[in-house]
Amino acid sequence: MDSRTTVERTSDRELVATRTFDGPARLVFEAWTKPELIMRWWAPKSFGISFLSCEIDAHTGGSYRFVFGHAASEQPMAFFGRYVEVTPPSRLVWTNEEEEDGALTTVTFQEKDGKTLVVVHDLYPSKEALDGAIASGSTGGWPEQFEQLDGLLATRGASV
Amino acid sequence: MVQYNTARLDASFAALSDATRRGVLEQLGRADASITDLADKFHMTLTGMKKHIGVLEQAGLVTTQKVGRVRTCRLGLRPLEEEAAWIEQRRQLWAARFDALDQVVDDMKRREKSDG
Numbered sequence: 024m025d026s027r028t029t030v031e032r033t034s035d036r037e038l039v040a041t042r043t044f045d046g047p048a049r050l051v052f053e054a055w056t057k058p059e060l061i062m063r064w065w066a067p068k069s070f071g072i073s074f075l076s077c078e079i080d081a082h083t084g085g086s087y088r089f090v091f092g093h094a095a096s097e098q099p100m101a102f103f104g105r106y107v108e109v110t111p112p113s114r115l116v117w118t119n120e121e122e123e124d125g126a127l128t129t130v131t132f133q134e135k136d137g138k139t140l141v142v143v144h145d146l147y148p149s150k151e152a153l154d155g156a157i158a159s160g161s162t163g164g165w166p167e168q169f170e171q172l173d174g175l176l177a178t179r180g181a182s183v
Numbered sequence: 184m185v186q187y188n189t190a191r192l193d194a195s196f197a198a199l200s201d202a203t204r205r206g207v208l209e210q211l212g213r214a215d216a217s218i219t220d221l222a223d224k225f226h227m228t229l230t231g232m233k234k235h236i237g238v239l240e241q242a243g244l245v246t247t248q249k250v251g252r253v254r255t256c257r258l259g260l261r262p263l264e265e266e267a268a269w270i271e272q273r274r275q276l277w278a279a280r281f282d283a284l285d286q287v288v289d290d291m292k293r294r295e296k297s298d299g
Contacts, residue, residue, distance in 0.1 A: 030274035067279035
């Protein structure tokens with residue numbers, strides 16, 4: 024199991040994911056802001072998700088729209104919002120508008136000795152919004168349950 | 184985290200190894216039910232059904248709530264376990280993404296070197 028990726032609920036309203044990449048911030052940042060690059064990593068194959076389309080206008084005030092298909096679902100799923108801040112190569116801030124009470128996502132890129140620490144910070148509008156995301160993610164909705172099952176099976180396989 | 188997961192999974196798989204308990208989960212997937220309802224439906228004594236529900240509850244597959252004299256069962260994890268499971272699921276998603284991003288960054292470095 025990968026131990027370099029951490030995800031933590033740091034407060035009632037905040038969720039933080041981190042990972043260090045072996046490359047300079049300008050390259051890592053580029054991989055987050057160009058459609059042809061983000062399409063290579065944002066939708067992991069192991070989760071059965073694939074891009075149907077990907078539009079990115081990575082400028083402050085610009086917008087994005089990702090559409091995914093899932094092996095276990097007929098319905099495509101769209102994720103969209105606006106870039107509140109685009110400051111290469113150190114900071115990206117975007118809104119998540121596909122759902123009411125979506126988080127504000129801030130990604131920072133900190134370079135040190137040729138490596139880049141990426142911190143993905145989701146700030147929900149309220150405690151209830153994050154609690155709600157947790158509740159809907161684990162009881163139903165889009166193929167989350169399949170993902171959860173896949174995850175459980177993978178964990179089970181690794182522990183035997 | 185890993186230990187916690189393994190213990191919970193062992194409990195889950197043990198709970199699922201019994202046909203009656205799988206039937207109870209299926210039933211609760213359709214609607215919440217009291218232990219008395221479930222005992223009736225599965226032609227069991229109340230004590231027998233209580234035992235099964237206890238195992239499912241231990242595994243975090245079912246939660247129960249007592250209102251007056253009736254204990255109602257429903258599918259699902261206790262809130263804290265639900266949160267831990269959700270966060271672990273998010274971690275797996277980000278880990279899978281970041282593994283792929285590692286590869287992309289590697290390719291970009293290599294291309295830059297060969298162009299440079």
